Amino acid sequence: MDVNYAPGALDRESTFYVAGHRGLVGSGIWRNLTNAGFTNLVGRTSLELDLKDREATFRFFAETKPRYVVLAAAKVGGILANSTFPVDFLSDNLQIQLNVLDAAREHNVERLLFLGSSCIYPKLAEQPIREESLLTGHLEPTNDAYAIAKIAGILQIQAIRRQYGLPWISAMPTNLYGPGDNFSPEGSHVLPALIRRYDEAVHQGAPVVTNWGTGSPRREFLHVDDMAAACLHLMENYDGPDQVNVGTGTDVTIKELAGLVAEAVGYTGEMLWDTTKPDGTPQKLLDVSKLGDAGWHASIGLEQGIRNTVEWYRENVNDIRK
Ligand SMILES: NC(=O)C1=CN([C@@H]2O[C@H](COP(=O)(O)OP(=O)(O)OC[C@H]3O[C@@H](n4cnc5c(N)ncnc54)[C@H](OP(=O)(O)O)[C@@H]3O)[C@@H](O)[C@H]2O)C=CC1
Numbered sequence: 544m545d546v547n548y549a550p551g552a553l554d555r556e557s558t559f560y561v562a563g564h565r566g567l568v569g570s571g572i573w574r575n576l577t578n579a580g581f582t583n584l585v586g587r588t589s590l591e592l593d594l595k596d597r598e599a600t601f602r603f604f605a606e607t608k609p610r611y612v613v614l615a616a617a618k619v620g621g622i623l624a625n626s627t628f629p630v631d632f633l634s635d636n637l638q639i640q641l642n643v644l645d646a647a648r649e650h651n652v653e654r655l656l657f658l659g660s661s662c663i664y665p666k667l668a669e670q671p672i673r674e675e676s677l678l679t680g681h682l683e684p685t686n687d688a689y690a691i692a693k694i695a696g697i698l699q700i701q702a703i704r705r706q707y708g709l710p711w712i713s714a715m716p717t718n719l720y721g722p723g724d725n726f727s728p729e730g731s732h733v734l735p736a737l738i739r740r741y742d743e744a745v746h747q748g749a750p751v752v753t754n755w756g757t758g759s760p761r762r763e764f765l766h767v768d769d770m771a772a773a774c775l776h777l778m779e780n781y782d783g784p785d786q787v788n789v790g791t792g793t794d795v796t797i798k799e800l801a802g803l804v805a806e807a808v809g810y811t812g813e814m815l816w817d818t819t820k821p822d823g824t825p826q827k828l829l830d831v832s833k834l835g836d837a838g839w840h841a842s843i844g845l846e847q848g849i850r851n852t853v854e855w856y857r858e859n860v861n862d863i864r865k
C-alpha cells in the first residue's frame with residue numbers, strides 16, 4: 544500500500560492558512576486548530592482576498608509564507624444551486640483551486656489538505672462508496688460540474704506529489720452540517736434548509752411543511768466539528784496520493800432526517816413532498832474504512848448534532864447567512 548501513516552505532528556507555532564475560514568468547514572477547522580494550540584492562524588475573507596484573482600493569491604502567499612494550508616474555500620451549495628448555476632460551480636472552483644495550489648507549490652507549502660466532496664463518485668457507485676470508485680462511472684447530473692472541478696483538484700494534488708514530491712493530501716467529506724452553515728432556503732444543503740423551514744413553521748404555527756423531492760434518497764451527515772477534527776488528524780497521520788473519504792459510515796433517508804429535525808425543533812404538523820424538485824443521487828454513503836485505518840472515527844451522533852445545530856441556529860438567527 545502506498546501509504547505512510549506517520550507524517551508527524553504539525554508545529555503549533557508555524558503559520559497555518561485556513562482558506563475559507565468564515566465558511567462552515569473553515570470556521571470549524573479554525574476553532575479546532577485554536578483548541579489544539581495553533582497560535583499563528585491566517586485567514587482572509589473573499590472580499591480581502593479573492594482567490595479567483597491569481598496575482599493577488601500569489602502576492603498573498605509571497606507575503607504570508609504559510610507552512611501549512613487547508614483549502615476550504617470554494618463555491619458551495621445544495622442540489623438546486625448546483626443544478627441552476629453549473630458554470631459558477633465549475634469555473635469558480637477550478638480557478639480557486641488552481642490559484643491556491645499553484646501559489647502554495649511555488650512557495651513550498653510543507654503540508655496541504657485539499658477538500659473535495661462525496662459527489663465526485665459515480666451516481667450509481669456501489670454502496671458504501673470506496674475510494675477506488677473514483678472515475679468508474681457517470682456522475683450525478685445535478686452536480687456534475689462541481690464534481691468535475693473537485694476531481695481536477697484531486698488529480699492536481701496527485702500530480703504535485705509526483706512531480707514535486709510534496710506530501711499534500713485530499714479528503715472527500717460526506718454531507719456536512721453544523722454551526723456556521725448556510726441557511727439560505729434556495730441555496731443551502733438539506734439539513735440547514737430543514738432546520739430553518741421547521742423552526743419557522745413552529746413560530747408560524749404552520750400545519751403543513753413541504754420538503755423537496757420524494758424524501759427517499761439516502762444521505763450520510765457529518766457534524767462540522769468532527770470534520771474539523773478529521774482534517775487535523777489526516778494532516779498529522781496520513782500521507783498518500785489517494786483521496787480519503789470522511790464520514791460516519793451510516794446514512795438515513797431524507798424523510799427520516801426531516802422527522803429528526805421536526806422532533807428537534809418541536810414541530811408536530813404534517814410533512815409533504817414537492818416532487819418537482821430534484822432528488823439527486825439515490826444514495827451517498829461513504830466507506831470510511833481507510834479513515835478508520837488511519838486512526839479516526841466520528842464521535843458526534845446525528846440526533847445530538849442536529850440538536851446542537853438547532854440551538855446554534857436559534858441563538859444566531861439574526862446574523863446567519865440567509
Ligand atoms: N457543506 C458541505 O456539506 C460540504 C462541503 N464540502 C467542501 O468543504 C469545503 C468548504 O465548504 P463549506 O464550508 O460548506 O462552504 P461555505 O460556503 O460555508 O464556505 C466557503 C468559503 O469559501 C470562501 N470563498 C468562496 N469563494 C471565494 C473566493 N473567490 N475567494 C476567497 N474565498 C472564497 C468563502 O469566503 P467568504 O465567507 O469570505 O466569502 C467561504 O468562507 C468546500 O471545498 C466544499 O466543497 C464537501 C462536502 C460537503
Ligand SMILES: C[C@H]1O[C@H](OP(=O)(O)OP(=O)(O)OC[C@H]2O[C@@H](n3cnc4c(=O)[nH]c(N)nc43)[C@H](O)[C@@H]2O)[C@@H](O)[C@@H](O)C1=O
Pocket residue numbers: 619620621622623625660661662685686689717718719728730731732733734736737754755756757760762797820821822823824827
Ligand atoms: C454535499 C453535496 O450536496 C449536494 O448534493 P445533495 O447531497 O443532493 O445535497 P442537498 O443537501 O442539497 O440535498 C439532499 C437531498 O435532500 C432533499 N431535500 C429535501 N428538502 C430539501 C431542501 O429544502 N433543500 C435542499 N437543498 N435539499 C432538500 C434533496 O431533494 C436531495 O434529495 C451537491 O449538489 C454537492 O454540493 C455536494 O457535494
